[in-house]
Amino acid sequence: MAVQNVRIALSGLGNLGRRFVRLLADKKVYLHERYALDLVLVAAADSHGAAYDANGLDPSLILRTKQLAGTVAAYPEVGRPEMSSLDLVRQVDADIWCDATPVNLANGAEPGTSCIREALEKRMHVVTPNKGPIVLYYQELTYLAAENGVSLRYSGTVAGGLPALYIGTRALHAAMIDRIEMVPNLVTGLILDLVGSGTTWDDALALARREGVLEADPAWDLDGWDAAAKLVIVANSVLSYPAKLEDVKRSGISGLSLEKIRSEFERGRRMRLLARATRTDSGYSLIVAPHTMPSDHALGRLGPREMGITYYTDIYGTVTATIKEETPLPSAATMLRDILDIMLETEDR
Numbered sequence: 001m002a003v004q005n006v007r008i009a010l011s012g013l014g015n016l017g018r019r020f021v022r023l024l025a026d027k028k029v030y031l032h033e034r035y036a037l038d039l040v041l042v043a044a045a046d047s048h049g050a051a052y053d054a055n056g057l058d059p060s061l062i063l064r065t066k067q068l069a070g071t072v073a074a075y076p077e078v079g080r081p082e083m084s085s086l087d088l089v090r091q092v093d094a095d096i097w098c099d100a101t102p103v104n105l106a107n108g109a110e111p112g113t114s115c116i117r118e119a120l121e122k123r124m125h126v127v128t129p130n131k132g133p134i135v136l137y138y139q140e141l142t143y144l145a146a147e148n149g150v151s152l153r154y155s156g157t158v159a160g161g162l163p164a165l166y167i168g169t170r171a172l173h174a175a176m177i178d179r180i181e182m183v184p185n186l187v188t189g190l191i192l193d194l195v196g197s198g199t200t201w202d203d204a205l206a207l208a209r210r211e212g213v214l215e216a217d218p219a220w221d222l223d224g225w226d227a228a229a230k231l232v233i234v235a236n237s238v239l240s241y242p243a244k245l246e247d248v249k250r251s252g253i254s255g256l257s258l259e260k261i262r263s264e265f266e267r268g269r270r271m272r273l274l275a276r277a278t279r280t281d282s283g284y285s286l287i288v289a290p291h292t293m294p295s296d297h298a299l300g301r302l303g304p305r306e307m308g309i310t311y312y313t314d315i316y317g318t319v320t321a322t323i324k325e326e327t328p329l330p331s332a333a334t335m336l337r338d339i340l341d342i343m344l345e346t347e348d349r
Helices: 015-026 028-035 059-069 085-091 112-121 131-147 164-171 186-196 201-210 225-237 258-266 329-348
Strands: 004-011 037-046 049-052 079-081 096-099 125-127 177-183 271-280 283-292 306-313 318-324
Touching (some): 004 015, 004 085, 015 329, 028 037, 037 329, 096 329, 112 125, 112 131, 164 225, 164 306, 164 318, 177 225, 186 258, 186 306, 225 271, 258 271
Antiparallel strands (some): 037 049, 049 079, 306 318
16 A cells, blocks of 8 residues: 655644654654554744744654754754744645644634634645634634535544544434533542642642643633533534533632532542533533532543543433543644544545
């Protein structure tokens, strides 16, 4: 079988982006042997510039340059200081655009949104774990992808590496989904269990920050915005329900009393920030709120670094999937999963 070269451009070299670059190197031989694919990273950008070489960049050199210089723009010979991600996507010749930039809903999820639009209009496939553009512009971006005959994949936007969206969109065909319950935010579960076992609130937050799982703005996690955003994505992509962030009735864990958390923990019951979509006569009711999980519920057995989703269906019964994600690697690996999904689907046509 002839090996197919796939040219990839990446925007964002934070926790996920750097791990994805490492994956491209670590999995190169396996992808070649198993799928006859050669994934070639031709461009990469961060907030200070970019590097672009049509013949391919060296993943190890990208990581070393980023570590030593703080920006991929210092990449030897082909580094381009001050080149923005949007400039790069307009110039690059690639098959797939990967957006791993940070989530930012305050300014229209930029720069991710504009870059994804540009890539789709240039007929590049797009892969992203950045939930911002998908939450704010789901209808527009999916329509734009369809109009240009390319794919938009975003399996990493919900519950890290858990294939929550894949299950809902592919494994449950013909089912009526009456309810979805999910614990899609890792850090709130970690904090609730730490506090429940006797850690102070401040110490729990500090540990979450050290582990890199708490957002720079803790309100994004603690006040339920992250879980609400993920619920919106599930509603749109799995339920075909055109939800927006303002449709979610939301409350977080910040207002919970230590006594309540510890009392439930001592009884062997876990509190979790639960996101729920329930079918109604007019569509779906969307709620994010702290919830004491019954001990016999599959999501009630989640550990402090686990996430999960449960689908309640009419013909497939109750389906639950969980993931233990101790590092950001599974979240980064979703980009590789989505790329393979696109290429294998294209091959089957």
